Amino acid sequence: xxPHMLLILLVLFQIKHLLADFLWQTGWMVANKGTYGHPGGIxxxxxxxxxxxxxxxxxxxxxxxILVGATAxxxxxxxxxxxxxxxxxxxxWGQQEKAYWGLVGLDQFAHQVTxxxxxxxVLATL
Numbered sequence: 001x002x003p004h005m006l007l008i009l010l011v012l013f014q015i016k017h018l019l020a021d022f023l024w025q026t027g028w029m030v031a032n033k034g035t036y037g038h039p040g041g042i043x044x045x046x047x048x049x050x051x052x053x054x055x056x057x058x059x060x061x062x063x064x065x066i067l068v069g070a071t072a073x074x075x076x077x078x079x080x081x082x083x084x085x086x087x088x089x090x091x092x093w094g095q096q097e098k099a100y101w102g103l104v105g106l107d108q109f110a111h112q113v114t115x116x117x118x119x120x121x122v123l124a125t126l
Contacts, residue, residue, distance in 0.1 A: 006119060009119055012055040012058060013115040016048070020044070020047045020048045025047075029044035030044075041078060041081060044078075044081065045078035045081070048073060049074030050070070052070040052073045052074075053070045056069055056118070060126060061126075072118075077114065081107070084106075084107040
């Protein structure tokens, strides 16, 4: 894989994240990510997984590996979001507090590191 292809995949993951976490996430998803096993949180993570299939489809990975990678991203994304929501609820942090934004930033950082890990796996499988 060329460095250009790797950068294209990274940009595609950024677009995917923007769509799934901000533009296409519904209020139902947001309201229920803190309840473990709730369909709203699963649907949100599922959207991420589905879009990861689309992004990884641009890579030279085998389709079986793409499905495994996207499923792993779904599971990791779900648990990152669930953990963030549980911590916000436990500590009662609201949008006016610095700790809230620190945790939201950590959440977003964890998602970005997940994409880097997926691309590392892409490179390792070639």
